[in-house]
Amino acid sequence: MSTPPYVLGNTPVGTIMFKVLLALVPGIVAYVWAFGSGILITLALASVTALVSEAIMLKLRRRPIKPSLSDNSALVTAWLLALALPPLAPWWLVVVGTLIAMVVAKQLYGGLGYNPFNPAMVGYAALLISFPVIMTQWPTPLEIAQIKLSFADQLAYIFNRVLPDAVQLDAISTATPLDYLKTELRLEHTMADIHQAPVFGVFGAKGGEIVITAYLLGGLYLMQQRIISWHIPVALLGGLAAIAGVFHLIDPQHYDSALFHLFNGAAMLGAFFIATDPVSGPTTPKGKLIFAASIGMLTWVIRTWGGYPDGVAFAVLLMNLCVPLIDAHTQPRVFGHDKS
Amino acid sequence: MISRLLKLNGGVHPPEHKLESTSRGIAAVPLAQTLVLPLRQHVGNLPKILVQPGEHVLKGQQLAEAVGSISAAVHAPTSGVIVSIEDQLIPHPSGLPDVSITLKADGEDRWMERKPVDWRNTERLQLVAGLRESGIVGMGGAAFPTQIKLRPGGGSGIKTLIINGAECEPYITCDDVLMRERADEIVKGIVIANYILAPERIIVGIEDNKPEAVQAMREACAKSDVRMDVIVVPTLYPSGDARRLAAILTGIEVPSDKRSSDAGLQVFNVATMMALYRYLELGETVVSRIVTVTGNVARPGNFEVPLGTPMGTLLEAAGGTLPNTNELIMGGPMMGFSLPSNDVPVIKATNCIIAGAPLLFPAPPPALACIRCARCAEACPVSLQPQELYWFAKSQNLEKAREYNLFDCIECGCCSYVCPSNIPLVQYYRFAKSEIIAQDKAKEAANLARERNEFRLSRIEREKQERAAKHAQRAAGAKAENAGDTSDADEAKKVAIAAAMERAKAQKEEAPPKNTDNISETAQAEIAAIDARRAEQKNAEQEN
Numbered sequence: 001m002s003t004p005p006y007v008l009g010n011t012p013v014g015t016i017m018f019k020v021l022l023a024l025v026p027g028i029v030a031y032v033w034a035f036g037s038g039i040l041i042t043l044a045l046a047s048v049t050a051l052v053s054e055a056i057m058l059k060l061r062r063r064p065i066k067p068s069l070s071d072n073s074a075l076v077t078a079w080l081l082a083l084a085l086p087p088l089a090p091w092w093l094v095v096v097g098t099l100i101a102m103v104v105a106k107q108l109y110g111g112l113g114y115n116p117f118n119p120a121m122v123g124y125a126a127l128l129i130s131f132p133v134i135m136t137q138w139p140t141p142l143e144i145a146q147i148k149l150s151f152a153d154q155l156a157y158i159f160n161r162v163l164p165d166a167v168q169l170d171a172i173s174t175a176t177p178l179d180y181l182k183t184e185l186r187l188e189h190t191m192a193d194i195h196q197a198p199v200f201g202v203f204g205a206k207g208g209e210i211v212i213t214a215y216l217l218g219g220l221y222l223m224q225q226r227i228i229s230w231h232i233p234v235a236l237l238g239g240l241a242a243i244a245g246v247f248h249l250i251d252p253q254h255y256d257s258a259l260f261h262l263f264n265g266a267a268m269l270g271a272f273f274i275a276t277d278p279v280s281g282p283t284t285p286k287g288k289l290i291f292a293a294s295i296g297m298l299t300w301v302i303r304t305w306g307g308y309p310d311g312v313a314f315a316v317l318l319m320n321l322c323v324p325l326i327d328a329h330t331q332p333r334v335f336g337h338d339k340s
Numbered sequence: 341m342i343s344r345l346l347k348l349n350g351g352v353h354p355p356e357h358k359l360e361s362t363s364r365g366i367a368a369v370p371l372a373q374t375l376v377l378p379l380r381q382h383v384g385n386l387p388k389i390l391v392q393p394g395e396h397v398l399k400g401q402q403l404a405e406a407v408g409s410i411s412a413a414v415h416a417p418t419s420g421v422i423v424s425i426e427d428q429l430i431p432h433p434s435g436l437p438d439v440s441i442t443l444k445a446d447g448e449d450r451w452m453e454r455k456p457v458d459w460r461n462t463e464r465l466q467l468v469a470g471l472r473e474s475g476i477v478g479m480g481g482a483a484f485p486t487q488i489k490l491r492p493g494g495g496s497g498i499k500t501l502i503i504n505g506a507e508c509e510p511y512i513t514c515d516d517v518l519m520r521e522r523a524d525e526i527v528k529g530i531v532i533a534n535y536i537l538a539p540e541r542i543i544v545g546i547e548d549n550k551p552e553a554v555q556a557m558r559e560a561c562a563k564s565d566v567r568m569d570v571i572v573v574p575t576l577y578p579s580g581d582a583r584r585l586a587a588i589l590t591g592i593e594v595p596s597d598k599r600s601s602d603a604g605l606q607v608f609n610v611a612t613m614m615a616l617y618r619y620l621e622l623g624e625t626v627v628s629r630i631v632t633v634t635g636n637v638a639r640p641g642n643f644e645v646p647l648g649t650p651m652g653t654l655l656e657a658a659g660g661t662l663p664n665t666n667e668l669i670m671g672g673p674m675m676g677f678s679l680p681s682n683d684v685p686v687i688k689a690t691n692c693i694i695a696g697a698p699l700l701f702p703a704p705p706p707a708l709a710c711i712r713c714a715r716c717a718e719a720c721p722v723s724l725q726p727q728e729l730y731w732f733a734k735s736q737n738l739e740k741a742r743e744y745n746l747f748d749c750i751e752c753g754c755c756s757y758v759c760p761s762n763i764p765l766v767q768y769y770r771f772a773k774s775e776i777i778a779q780d781k782a783k784e785a786a787n788l789a790r791e792r793n794e795f796r797l798s799r800i801e802r803e804k805q806e807r808a809a810k811h812a813q814r815a816a817g818a819k820a821e822n823a824g825d826t827s828d829a830d831e832a833k834k835v836a837i838a839a840a841m842e843r844a845k846a847q848k849e850e851a852p853p854k855n856t857d858n859i860s861e862t863a864q865a866e867i868a869a870i871d872a873r874r875a876e877q878k879n880a881e882q883e884n
Contacts, residue, residue: 005753005765006673006701007354007510008713013708013760067708113709113761229718283714283727327728334745335349335722336583336596 011114011227017072019227020273023218024079027269030214034207035087035139038154042082042094045158049098050078057107073112077101080120080273084242084313085127086138088172091159093134097123109208117320120279121313126189128308136309140174144198147171177205178265179309191253204263212268219272228276231288236271237262239296247304261300265310270295274312280320287323287330295319346591348584350721351576352754354510354674356549361513361634364641366521369657371445372425375648376685377403377414378430378440382477384410385486389441395422398452400625403441406472412485412688413475414444415625417646418452421695431651431670431687435680443648447509455621464536467620475626475688480504480515480580480609481671483689486616489606490536499604501588503530503613505546505553506573506580512692514630515610518643519546519553522614523560527568529613532620534566537606542568543589544610549575578675578752582607584721596748631686633658635694636665645686651693652682667696674753685746708761716755716765722748726755726765733772738779741772749773809842 031039054074058065066203081097101123109115128135144147144265146169149157165170175183177200184194195199201209222228240261247255261267266274275281275295282291295315302311344437379386387404393398397416404414423444427437459467471487478484507515519526536540544561546554554572561568573579573588586605587593594603611630618624627647631654634640638659643875645654651668653662668679678696694700716726724745732741746769755765816835 002667002678002696002701003764004671004673004675004677005354005757005766006669006676006696008704008759008762009352009354009757010760010762012705012762013711016711016713016760067706071708073711111709113711161632168495278711278713281712283712283717283725331725332717332723334596334724334748335587335750336593336598338595338787339747 013071013073016227017076019222019225021072021079023222023227023335024083024215024273026214026218027083027211028079029085030211031087034141034143034211036142036149036154037092037151038149038158039082039087041155041158042085042087042089043079044093045094045100045107046078046082047075050074050102053099053102054107057103058111061107063111068111071112073100077106077119077123081123083269084120086135088137088139088154088157089134090161092130093127093276097127099123100126113279115279116323118274118277118316119155119316121274121316122212122318124313125317127312132308136176136179137169137173138179139172141199141205143206143224144158145172158220160331174199176208176265176309177260178303182303182309183255191256203259209263212263215268215272219268222272222276228272229288231283232276232281232286232292233271234287235292236275236296237267239293240267240300243297245302247300255304261303265299265303266312267296267299270299270312275316275319280323282326284325284330284332285325286332287326290326290330291319294322344591345571345573346588348576348579348588348721349723350717350719350754352719352757354577354678354757356575357511357634358513358549360514361511361632361640361642362516363840364639366517366642367657368629368643369643369649369654371418371447371449371646371647372649372653373445374650375417375420375445375646376428376440376650377417377443377648378428378438378685378687379404379414380430380432380438381414381483381647381687381689382412383482384408384412386439387411387414389423389425391422391441393422393424396420396446397422397443398450400452400454400623400627402473402475402625403443405613406485410485410488411472411601412477412483413473413625415475415627417627417648418445419448420445427678429684431675431679431683431684431690440685451624456623457620459532459620461516461533464853468536471616471619471732473625474615476612476615476619477626477688477692478609479611479615479629479688481514481689481691483687486608486612489601489608490533491601496621497604498537498539498601500586500592500606501530501533501537501542502586502589502605502607503542503544503610504580504582504584504585504607505544505550505557505610506585507550508547508575508577508580509674509676509692510577511634511694512632512672513634514632514642514691516550516553517632518611518614518630519550520556523553523556524563525614526557526610527560527564527613528621529615529617530562530568532616533608533613534568534874539606540576542566544568544570545573545579545585545589546570547575547579548572578721578750578754581721581750583750596745626688629686629688631690632692634692635669635700636662636697637695638662643688647687648685650683650685651679654686654693655682655695658733660695661695664697664699665695666698667701669694669701673701674757675751704762704764707763710761710763713760715758715760719754719758721752721754721806722750724749726769729772730765730768731765733768736772736775738772738776742776746772746776805842805845813839823868 039230049076055065058068076100081101101119105117105119105122106115153164180197181194196257199206203209204212219233223230241258244261245258248257298315299311302314370542388407389404391403398419399416401416402413403416406413420443423442425441428440430438468487476486499852505515505519513516544557554570558570561570571589579585579588586607592603594600600607603747615626628644630642631645633643633654640659643657669676670679671692710727710730712727714727720726728744729741729746749769753766812835
């Protein structure tokens with residue numbers, strides 16, 4: 001005998017995660033166009049590592065393997081981490097980061113639904129702290145690159161760190177605008193001069209701004225599909241834009257514009273794909289607003305005054321810490337109860 | 341008058357499946373040879389049996405009378421002979437048997453003498469008191485005795501009388517067809533309720549997926565002298581829940597610790613109004629009801645069914661169940677329950693029977709971990725946080741569950757319906773609720789035991805003192821007799837006074853037994869009050 005309700009009208013977890021993957025596809029396509037096909041190798045490497053490590057962990061934990069592997073959540077973590085890493089990162093960096101995300105941040109805490117921190121961001125933060133040089137080595141956008149590596153060249157570089165003859169590392173890598181801005185401001189260069197650098201695009205980074213626009217489109221698709229609500233993206237981007245905008249108004253020579261901050265680094269990816277992770281985020285509407293706006297502002301603070309060029313990962317992890325508190329203090333009014 | 345409707349928080353839109361059963365009019369069901377009438381067809385006290393096995397009874401005759409304030413009478417649905425009075429399987433989620441009267445029909449279906457009431461010229465209190473014999477309960481499925489909700493007018497404080505024709509659950513159409521075919525009778529019942537409660541306003545709420553019913557009710561209302569507004573509400577489950585419907589129609593949220601009537605509202609189902617009319621103007625007690633038979637049956641439809649008719653007979657009237665039928669559900673697919681057998685009888689709360697099949701209601705896939713997506717919270721019409729309640733229920737953190745308003749949950753099933761992880765959330769809440777209630781009862785029992793023990797210890801102490809006092813008295817008396825001098829006499833007096841004081845003290849201490857009794861009575865009264873409140877709440881929930 002079964003129990004009510006006898007009918008279900010749900011979107012299964014596997015479908016939700018699949019749609020998140022689908023929403024990342026435009027970003028990935030733009031990524032390949034902007035930085036080369038190496039990202040596909042990174043994505044594949046992270047995916048395989050995530051699935052295998054999750055299966056092994058489930059086996060060790062004596063949990064059913066099939067339902068967890070088929071919920072697509074491991075792939076979401078793998079893809080988000082891969083997209084956050086520099087596209088030509090060495091294979092072992094991708095593997096180590098994915099292992100930290102899957103084994104430590106997810107499975108050791110009890111698997112999907114039990115991890116207090118965003119697994120992809122734990123993996124990313126661990127790598128950033130441990131290997132800061134490799135983690136900030138970004139390839140030159142193809143738009144302005146003198147040398148374009150073939151797929152085989154990229155494969156060789158990822159696995160063997162071997163570049164074709166006569167190609168120097170400096171020739172294919174460049175500082176990201178966020179990185180460049182930080183260094184140049186320290187050297188007391190003017191904002192106008194800084195923005196003359198070839199890596200700056202129309203409103204973000206060359207190439208990068210296209211990828212970020214594609215992320216935005218994917219994110220809007222997720223909202224249209226009701227996979228995510230508007231609260232987190234709007235509050236995160238709003239929080240970031242607000243604080244950046246205020247400081248830019250006060251002192252435009254030392255603080256870049258809101259638009260620059262929105263279309264650089266991981267802000268857009270974070271707003272639609274990372275901070276929206278339901279497991280490690282708050283559940284109440286008001287809580288989501290507080291959580292995401294804080295991430296947006298913390299991101300700007302870390303970018304501006306912190307030691308790293310971008311701050312999304314640390315901001316997300318810091319706010320993950322606050323989730324139980326946020327949830328407890330933002331309970332909505334229950335039907336028939338006074339406002340408390 | 342155009343009223344702005346309040347938008348309900350949450351809610352879901354399950355496939356309606358109402359068309360299957362509305363294509364045919366209300367049909368009759370062949371009289372079954374044997375009818376089983378459970379005494380407990382309502383919320384409240386078990387009624388007292390008035391008949392003996394072997395006795396011949398007439399249709400409409402009272403077989404059991406209401407006991408106490410919350411109770412309802414049970415009547416013979418046809419003429420015949422009482423065969424037995426014993427425990428039988430009843431349609432209840434527990435699947436447990438309960439005391440029932442079995443009636444063998446004589447086939448004549450002969451009514452007792454029907455006595456219509458001249459209600460317009462009857463004092464309201466007397467009218468309502470008379471309703472105890474009508475057997476009328478909330479016919480929307482809640483089965484709460486109606487006379488409790490008809491506390492007479494003026495002083496009733498009822499400002500808005502709401503007639504619930506929302507019928508928000510999928511599959512169920514008994515109220516829909518009733519409004520289409522018998523709108524006049526419903527309206528006549530509303531006129532009576534209006535006389536008793538004297539509200540300022542009467543609203544009939546119907547969901548917008550029932551245009552024919554809306555039309556019929558509008559026409560019937562227009563013919564009446566009493567003004568009543570038919571208001572169409574958007575189709576959204578569970579808009580038909582009494583408190584939700586009241587909020588949509590009036591904007592008033594009944595406080596969760598109060599009754600609807602405390603907020604000046606009273607909500608009745610349309611079929612309840614028809615029963616009121618039939619009892620007072622035709623003298624007919626509740627002997628039948630409209631039941632939707634649908635799902636995996638050959639000819640889905642609505643039937644006027646004598647109470648006590650076995651489900652099997654009813655299913656045959658609908659052309660029988662189709663192959664692959666694997667269960668019978670009473671009520672709708674959101675809040676109904678599986679019946680233990682085809683033999684259980686139709687009772688006053690039976691609004692719908694759905695023959696289930698794997699194709700109609702596939703078994704849910706295995707539950708996965710909660711991903712805290714809060715889709716349940718978005719769907720919750722009470723604005724609870726189901727994902728938190730699930731967590732607390734699962735970890736048996738019951739105090740926290742209570743703190744997060746577990747008892748405001750109406751078990752509508754919206755959360756389970758949308759859960760991406762297929763978690764049977766409602767089952768967790770039911771479990772947590774019953775655990776908390778059991779714990780509260782255990783605590784109460786422990787308190788009682790502690791009080792009893794304290795009393796016992798004080799009694800032992802008192803008896804010891806009494807013995808000592810008696811002993812002292814005897815000793816003093818003996819001494820006085822022996823010596824006989826004044827000082828000794830004084831001494832004896834003193835001892836006697838002391839003993840008397842001891843006795844008085846002891847008597848004083850004897851009070852506790854009464855206290856303890858009182859305490860337990862208070863406790864019992866409290867329990868009764870809690871039960872009544874819960875019954876009321878349940879009633880409110882199910883009056884849809």
